[in-house]
Amino acid sequence: MSELLATGAQPIACQRPLRAPPRCVPPMRHAASSDITSKRRITVGAPSPELVDHWLAKAFNAQDVEAAAKMYHPEASVVRVEQVHGSNNVAKGSAGIKEVMAGYIGLKPHMDVIVHHTTVAGDFALCRSQWLISGEDKDGKKIEVHHHGMEVMRKLDNGEWVFFIDHPWGADASWTIDRPPHAD
Structure with missing residues (x-):
């Protein structure tokens, strides 16, 4: 069975293997895989919308707040995660993102x-991700935060992609x- 990944006006076929999540050609690799990102420091944006989530993971894993914040457009919005931030309010702009x-x-x-999944239309892309953060809360207790996100990526003038709207739990099954x- 195939799905479509819209890239402008030209769709690219995606393959859905049995017992595995959909993978678009070329297949994305797990963020922990060393072959998807270079060793260079993230300055701003990723070369494709599919890599924005992966480069954010790299910044988190390096515990680099500045690199993580630079993966977002200056006018971006992100929904907080109650388990992490104590609320699910929306943060806006560079200060809120940081x-x-x-x-x-x-x-x-x-x-x-x-x-x-990724769908591209011009300078915007809609991505559907699944992520897991393992860490420690403020009391030193182990914590895992696992959600299914919906993100709108935006292409910058330099051709790099960043988050524009990030709803980290927007595709969770709880919705x-x-x-x-029934519609009238």
């Missing part, structure tokens, strides 16, 4: 991530209902 990233980095995290209400 505060949210500092909350994650405060966990001394290790982040693993996979991007399940599902048996069927939508």
Whole structure:
């Protein structure tokens, strides 16, 4: 069975292997895999929308608040995660993003991530990810935060991609209902 990954007006076929999450060609690798990112310091953005989540994971794993915050557009919005930040309010702009990233980095995290699907339209892309952060809370107790995110990436003038809207738990199963209400 195949799905479509829209890239402008030209779709690219994606293959869905049995017993595995959908993978778009070329297949994305797990963030912990050393062959997906170089050893260079992240300055801003990623070369493709699929890599934005992976480069954010690299910044988290390096416990680098500045690198994590630079993966977001200056006018970006991100939904906080109650388990990490104590609320699920939306943070906006560079200062808000940096505060949210500092909350994650405060966990001394290790982040693993996979991007399940990406749809590109011009300078924007919609991604669906699944991520897991393992770390320690403020009392030193082990903590795991696992969600399914929905993200809108934006292409910068220099061709690099960054988060524009990040809803870290926007694709969680908790949002599902048996069927939508009947429309009149």
